[in-house]
Ligand SMILES: *[C@@H]1O[C@H](CO)[C@@H](O)[C@H](O)[C@H]1NC(C)=O
Ligand SMILES: *[C@@H]1O[C@H](CO)[C@@H](O)[C@H](O)[C@H]1NC(C)=O
Ligand SMILES: *[C@@H]1O[C@H](CO)[C@@H](O)[C@H](O)[C@H]1NC(C)=O
């Protein structure tokens with residue numbers, strides 16, 4: 331007993347006299363991974379001489395004012411509504427302050443990482459150096475272990491938590507490689523089963539909409555006409571990850587399923603990001619790769635034509651890990667977001683040049699891709715599978731696009747309150763909060779999606795017709811699979827465990843939670859009433875017509891709903907531009923201020939995780955959001971704003 335007291339005293343004594351690292355004795359936990367990792371097994375301590383490519387993300391300036399800034403330009407009641415920021419203003423406003431750089435650099439030097447070893451990213455928002463495991467363990471007051479991937483047998487080096495001196499924490503967003511383990515590529519939100527419609531070969535008026543939703547059906551349902559303008563700079567953008575566009579299907583669709591003539595040589599502008607390629611003619615019809623892009627492009631182009639469409643094909647698609655992430659896409663749009671020499675987060679974002687055989691050999695694309703006013707994405711990831719710091723940083727980047735006049739729409743997911751496995755289509759829910767919020771096929775806690783959980787995204791849910799006659803209106807999509815409940819299709823929706831409730835939806839969400847309280851305890855979903863809820867809106871998402879490999883199919887998914895809603899926003903922006911106004915940027919504050927411009931969906935729900943999920947109710951609900959678009963009313967709103 332006595333000797334151990336002496337030992338502690340001696341240590342304190344020694345520390346107080348070895349000045350340079352005195353600060354390190356004030357370590358505070360900075361990030362900790364929640365719970366055990368599915369698919370990864372912790373092995374032995376990492377060898378102390380192993381080299382780690384350490385990256386330290388610096389805290390950006392003014393982020394605490396993010397909501398204020400974005401609402402200032404997007405809230406219809408703001409005097410600055412529509413006064414979007416330039417890219418320069420965005421970069422300057424959020425660039426890390428000099429004292430942030432200096433603070434981190436000084437700490438590294440004091441800790442023995444000489445300044446000659448530091449390099450900075452283009453946007454000067456990351457500091458990078460190569461450190462040994464031993465050095466890095468000391469720096470972050472942590473222990474690194476090897477982790478083995480259960481399926482591939484591959485290894486990664488990671489820690490379970492890490493610490494920073496109190497005085498440095500205010501400058502550091504997060505550091506890598508630390509707690510990151512997942513390489514979660516975006517997954518498409520598309521019902522894997524598509525129904526062949528061999529009997530149908532063309533337009534059938536409005537009589538067969540229940541069986542096959544055509545552009546004609548959508549126009550009748552949401553009351554919009556064919557596009558008749560194509561304002562320069564108002565092209566619509568769609569991102570694709572590994573789902574290649576098979577060009578011959580596009581003219582076949584135009585010829586058979588559109589009322590207005592669209593020339594057969596009409597193709598999207600192709601924007602390749604990090605090796606993204608156009609039509610892969612050898613694509614695999616079994617996995618349905620290409621169905622997603624067929625759906626996205628055939629529907630959107632028919633709605634917005636003569637306005638043009640852009641295809642942002644992201645990642646080389648050689649290996650499942652190199653397909654890309656949303657960060658790779660954002661890097662291509664915004665050089666100031668790019669990190670040091672490619673690969674934003676080791677183990678989360680893919681590496682470029684792609685080290686896989688046959689992979690894209692160019693560097694990560696950093697800036698240079700054109701920005702579109704409206705972006706539609708039918709992919710997402712699992713909130714609980716990504717580090718919180720990673721999601722927060724990316725969510726701010728979506729906010730910055732909004733500030734610059736861009737509307738970003740993401741599919742809400744096809745598994746109700748559950749989520750999907752990256753590797754397959756099995757529904758996954760979360761384990762109870764005490765065990766850690768990681769994905770588990772048998773979990774019972776609802777599993778929200780990323781980035782629809784980010785408040786600066788417009789999340790789109792799915793509906794279907796109530797009956798054969800389209801004037802009967804819509805209900806939330808419901809397609810249970812009697813053979814395998816894991817393939818049930820219900821509109822994704824719910825409450826984030828990461829992001830707080832934004833003010834623009836606070837009244838709508840509070841109305842739902844107080845008038846129609848879902849009777850689930852806090853271990854089933856985040857029922858605090860203080861978290862971001864989605865979807866925001868919805869559109870038809872079942873039996874939507876596509877031509878795939880020369881044949882007609884009906885496809886379902888919030889993947890179908892999202893490009894439909896995004897195309898309607900593009901038409902509305904066309905109307906504004908024709909009236910001498912600019913496009914609307916971040917949509918949500920305006921949409922929530924005008925619930926009357928939507929067809930409120932009050933029938934249906936989104937079961938999952940062994941529960942009935944949430945129920946549709948009058949007003950906003952976490953199944954179909956505000957509802958589906960009423961074009962004439964939305965047009966009135968869009969044109970009434972400055
Ligand atoms: C870190 O090491 C790698 C591999 O040797 C090298 O390519 C890279 O340039 C180094 N980075 C820095 C900042 O020294
Ligand atoms: C398109 O229409 C032609 C003529 O009616 C028909 O032969 C063909 O099967 C149709 N193709 C598709 C994909 O529906
Ligand atoms: C959609 O298409 C399927 C398959 O053709 C058909 O059986 C069904 O009635 C249609 N409607 C719904 C709601 O599934």
Ligand SMILES: *[C@@H]1O[C@H](CO)[C@@H](O)[C@H](O)[C@H]1NC(C)=O
Pocket residue numbers: 554555556557558901905
């Ligand atoms: C097409 O033109 C008409 C008349 O100028 C206009 O009222 C209409 O809203 C335009 N666009 C669409 C998508 O209907």
Ligand SMILES: *[C@@H]1O[C@H](CO)[C@@H](O)[C@H](O)[C@H]1NC(C)=O
Pocket residue numbers: 615616879
């Ligand atoms: C997929 O390919 C197989 C073999 O080539 C073919 O038999 C099948 O009809 C194809 N499926 C579709 C949906 O085109």
Ligand SMILES: *[C@@H]1O[C@H](CO)[C@@H](O)[C@H](O)[C@H]1NC(C)=O
Pocket residue numbers: 572610611612613614619647648
């Ligand atoms: C694209 O085609 C090549 C063969 O030309 C094939 O090796 C590759 O796997 C294909 N990519 C995808 C994503 O299907």
Ligand SMILES: *[C@@H]1O[C@H](CO)[C@@H](O)[C@H](O)[C@H]1NC(C)=O
Pocket residue numbers: 771772
């Ligand atoms: C999920 O539960 C089923 C039925 O109890 C069981 O067979 C299966 O192994 C469980 N799966 C996992 C990953 O725990």
Ligand SMILES: *[C@@H]1O[C@H](CO)[C@@H](O)[C@H](O)[C@H]1NC(C)=O
Pocket residue numbers: 799800801802
């Ligand atoms: C659909 O419903 C509307 C309104 O109730 C009605 O006027 C119309 O005749 C119906 N159409 C058919 C084909 O039954």
Ligand SMILES: *[C@@H]1O[C@H](CO)[C@@H](O)[C@H](O)[C@H]1NC(C)=O
Pocket residue numbers: 763826827828829830831856858860861862
């Ligand atoms: C619920 O959401 C709030 C607000 O975002 C968050 O602070 C809290 O940690 C969440 N609760 C759980 C259990 O994740």
